[in-house]
Amino acid sequence: MTIIVERRTLLAGAGAAAAALPFARAIAGTVPTMPSPRRITPIDDGWRFHLGHAADPAQDFGFGASHDTYAKSGDAGTPVATPKFDDSGWATVRLPHDWANALPYERFGPPGSEADKTGSYQGFKPVGRRFPANSVGWYRRRLDIPATEAGRRLRLEFDGATRDVMVILNGFFVGRSESGYAPFSVDITDFAVPGGDNILVVRCDVSLGEAWSYEGAGLYRHVRLVSSAPTHIRQWGVAVRSEVGAGRATIRIATELVNDGPAATVTLRSAVIGPDGRRLAEVVEQQVALPAWGGRTVDQVATVADPQLWSPETPHIHRLESAVIRDGMAVDADTTRFGIRTFRFDAKAGFFVNGKPVKIKGTCNHQDHAGVGFAVPDSLHRWRIEQLKAMGSNAYRSTHHPAPPAVLDACDELGILVLDETRQMSSNPEAMGQLERMIRRDRNRACVFLWSIGNEEVHRATATGAAIARTMKRRIYELDGTRPITEAFNGHFGEGASPVLDVMGFNYYLDGIDPFHAAHPDVPTIGTETASTVMTRGVYARDDKAQLVPAYDTDFPRWASTAARWWTLYDARPWLSGGFVWTGFDYKGEPTPYESWPSNASNFGQMDSCGFPKDNYYYYKAWWGAEPVLHLFPHWDWAGREGQPVDVWVHSNGEAVELFLNGRSLGTKTVERGRHLAWSVPYAPGRIEARSRHANGKRLVAVRETTGAPAAIRLSSDRRRLRPGEVAVIRAAIVDGKGREVPTAAKLIKFALTGPGRILGVGNGDPRSLEADEAEQRSTFNGLAMALVEAGPGGGALRLEAQASGLRSAMLPILTD
Template identity: 35%
Template sequence: MRQVFLAFLAALISLPAFSGDKININNGWRFIRGDQYSAHAIHFDDCAWQTVRLPHDWSILGPFSQDEPTLSRGAYLPTGIGWYRKNLNVTKRQLEGKVFVEFEGVYMNSTVWINGQKLGQRPNGYLTFEYDLTPYLKAGENTLAVRVDNSAQPGSRWYTGSGIYRDVNLKVTGKTYVPQWGTYVTTPYVSEAMARVCVETKIANADATKNVTLVSQIIDASGKTVETSTKTVSLPTDSTSLFTQDISLDQPKLWDTKNPNLYTLRTVVSQGRKTLDTYETTFGVRDIRFDPNKGFLLNGKHEIIKGVCLHQDAGPLGVAVPERAFERQIEIMKAMGANAIRTAHNPASPAFLDLCDKHGILVMEESFDEWSSSKAPQVFTTEGGRKTVKLQSYGGLYFDEWHERDLTDMVLRDRNHPSIIMWSIGNEINEIWGPKGAVINRELVKILKKSDTTRYITNGILGPSQANRYGTYADLDLAGYNYRMDNAIKDHYTYPDRVFIGTENRSAVVMLPRGEYIFDQDTYEHKIFEKYPSKDIQKLFNKRMGYAQGERVWKQVKENPFLSGFFIWTGFDYLGETVPYSWPSRSSYFGAVDLVGLPKDGYHFYRAQWKDEPMVHAFPHWNWEGKEGEIIPLTCFTNCDVVEVIVNGKSYGEKATRSTMDLHLNWDIPYTPGELKIIGKNKKGEKLTEQIICTASAPSQIALEADQTVIDADGQDLSYVTVSICDKDGNLVPTASDEINFTVKGQGKIIGVGNGDPTDHGSFQANNRKAFNGYAMVIIQSDGKTGSIKLKATGKGLKSSEIIIQAGKAKRGA
């Protein structure tokens, strides 16, 4: 026994004193809404505060109120000031080195204290920042306090959430270490035979001058070390030094959208046999090029950028988004055929970018929605009448002081992600309409290129004629056009060396919620004003935002390779920015899928155009009681050559996609209840696929379907359960609005409910939800323990339904 103990002790002593690994400290925070005098003090009594687990968004708890100063931009949800506190236990041994705390995102205006000592303030709510705790720590218990001030409203043009909404980590190192974002990996030469990998490494030394060994190991996805570079370097006292290593990688596995191969760079700093620090960086080997005539080339092959714009909220979960929610969004967009995402209009979370690397998604990462000038005042209609409000936002308040630090930090943090192929320095910026815009644009490009010269820089510009006039495009690597693809095509011939990208474009959706259809425009306009009161631009939006606009843009991109590609507005609906509607709407209408991830008809347009698997999708539904004999306009999106429509056995004819300039097919069919069958065929008339829509009878039963029936028992993974209201034969009732109640037993809980209705003011944390046009959604999370989770759904007059989800170890691939 003594020998075993001595061996164990020897093993402990041989372990490195400081690993350099991040230690997640999301658990055990105390929180309170409202300002608190002296809450940063060590001995402040926080016993009455709520205990929360990060990430945390207090705004999503609601309630929705028309009186909230966030107004429709912020989804009518509360903001204000909040405080967080946490106790940290630090050992004497750890105090011999360095201790840092890293916040991946706090919205917004965060101020941080340790043991009553103010560490700093950060206005930007989207960026990661770090503080050195070492000078103020003591052995034993220490108090970390954070004040979050999101009281200046309306503070953005979309829902931002409030709080410490991303992860918080501690990093404990020795006195010699790789600092935050201390590595930079580039691949200046790439071929299938060989790649040149250039590694830049920063090493900080808070000790006396010493010689150390720097080892850079390239490790493939299987865990095998495939290349190693070793270098002996000298570190001056109290300094940070930069070192470069060139590594040849034979027969590299390239990263692309179909095979997103990843490598790990393991950096080891040692002195003799003693390891001083280790640091790991994920990267990919790939070559990106934009050509004025050929568009985008990935590893030398032409690829159209088929992109979507995404805000960072996850609907019912707000902005405190578990990794699985992000992954589900990416999976749904990939299933639609998208290969790219624009992070509208702010830096994304590290977890989201990691997933884009893993799933082969091209990324345009955006930095600012405003520069020094806030967006123009807008008029909002409330019960008290109309009032004009102006954003109390980052741009008008903090841009001048903070833009260089914020832009630099975004690039330093994210420049090793192979998914990121371009940086965007703005979106529909006010200054672009005058000469000041060109000056700021040029400054931002210079700042960005100090930290990364390997990616293209763009700007989402709404006024291309002004950008041409003042020379704004001349300083960009990639000319971004928002909603002006006609101008881009004309400018190609005027500026033949310019490279183009559609940074934001209309999607193939109408400005209606999922599952709602209007055939009588006059009646529609009357009803829409009654349900969704808004400004007079309502009619304009209704006419311009149909799927025909999405068709037009896609045809322009497909027929003009020099356009590189485009990003539709948007992939998902999101909280806030209810344009063109106001109260009672509290979320957007732009998405190809709704707020809970259920596809709208426009989603299937992109499936038809961006995917090869044969498909047909016809709409509207086939439940039109009272319209028997009336003409129902039927529309079909398809990638088949020929489509035939049959109603109750009677054919209404075949139509060939090659026979029309449109990217859809239309039929006018007298409504008869029964079975609507849509058959997709090839040119030979052979059946490839079909869709069947049946007229549903009265709601009779509930159906449950989970996207994952096995989830990780880590208290983080999610199962999204779709709730369908069906008739006695199992047909979806597309107009059903029954209220459904949910109960959960076992090792799990409900963390969100929704239905995709932009006007539903029910709590996202409730245990019930009304169906909206036949559907609702429940989001389940484990309680951190292994076991089964039983979800039961009941409704008045409906047959109940149950589903079992196992909390254990989930299996999922890229």
């Protein structure tokens, strides 16, 4: 059923002529439209790239050398910005692009030095002040702006770029961004030459970073050109709010209209489209008077009967289609995705979605992935979210910055709740601008349930921190007001900014949580960062010389805990809303506990940097998911340790598990909620087997066998059919003559792709590996390696081949649409 609401608004200065548009014509959906009233052109292709030099203008394409001021606005001070500049010798790149990922690893200083530690935290990629020759990147391209764009408003939208970014068009400085993570846009209307030769140049300077881990370099997210009529809807100018009642939902819409021209009178038409594509409601606001070179916010209300609610189990997405109509023509249009749902925190009972209690089972995640660094394609972002959901996770924290749009798209569609976090906890203009852009961009997201204004800030427990938090909170409420606000505190719970927060965020320090709740029983709480167990995939003994930690749930920094300790504590307290594990995936940099060469990646992930699960992945799958789980580890290849004890663990959510060695029972153990089972087993080659019994009668069997010598490569993919631009994650495993994966194999695999596509990069999950990611060969680590294959334009068949010395090769066909 479509509900149509008519509203005629006669404002001061709007006479009878303002009512000339027939209302019936508007609601019938027959209002004529100009071709593509808003034109969005992706500009990910066609870029040329070259490194500059942060400290030497002569090597930085003359930037800043010709003059020391901006006295002449149309002279950027570099020949790169001129049409005659020859960039044919520059590299051709496609966005997303991360030039730091392609740099070789380099040691920052001698062993044990502060520089060596700093290098490890930056993933030993030679960018920053120590490496000025690698810390400036120049991007250049011709920008096609047809003559038909004359008289329209033009802007460039950047989803994110690291870090100090300067945008130059036709020799003019047109914009700058100081954040590597916040989206930003640049109005180029006055500087563009429709129908002419437009030269777009972007200079990225990463001399000064923002994080204490690897953060890439360059245009690592998408860029687009947006053309709109002078009268249009502001970027992120639509706010949609839903109020759910008995059998219906009230949809409140606020639309910011901009008029870059003479005074005008327009009609705003807003239509609610259901998840199945049906038009559910429509509201038309007529005779909206807009002042010359000004704007106005229009408030509208629609009603949807029997709404399909968004939840982690039923992620129903609605759309709001907005059209601005002037003189009988639709001059601008915008689409906003949103969800109809309710969120609520209760200080005693936890978190609720649509009135039902939901325990947050989340992970914190950085941006990067093996093979591509920060330049993660959209489909790979989605693949990563899918792996987290398969683990049983229902929530995602973007750490410590706004998430990429592709992550939020995937979370909207897959039912993953998002704690959205800004990068700077400050009330200075730059930080407030970053905060506002994040809130405006993400405030309609169905998945976003909580805003975070900071993480482990040094001023968190001070009066200054409280003042800053109040200012940030006030602005968030002005822009949104439908979600609560938190901050991630590592200690000092209850001090400084704590009373300002709507939800108290705990980072670790489990012993301080109960005392806080006792002192503040009316304050909702959540674990913003928890666990931090360090684990290297496939390793089962600590080896400090080799810089490896065991994959058992045993090792953690002094401030943290095991998975079992934090989760059993949180699980047992209804007033704790749940928490976010540090981290879902390994990431480059911050290589705890080894802060020196060659360790260049963290060990915190439940998956390694390729997305291969570690053993703790199955701990969470057992206690977070709904399906029966039985996971047995370690592997059973321990030549030379015959008769010596091996710690055997099982993660299971069954009632009991029985363990067998070569057919002999080693006993049955009862499963305790939130705990693992363990046996000490003298090693004997052969077969170790676990059998679990579950409450629903389900019985599972897990087996580990002693394998033979490496004999072949086996390839598998998460998908075998790709659309243009989609990425397949290829798993390469070394197997023995019986097809069993050899868990200790180390072989150099060479990949080769034929067909319309490319290998984006490779990886193996080894946190110490110094091999190139942007390559077509990689050594396996504990038997595994990975290749990322991207489909090119057009259709056809791809074929990936993998070869290694002394092994049978493998071939994997992939179809492209």
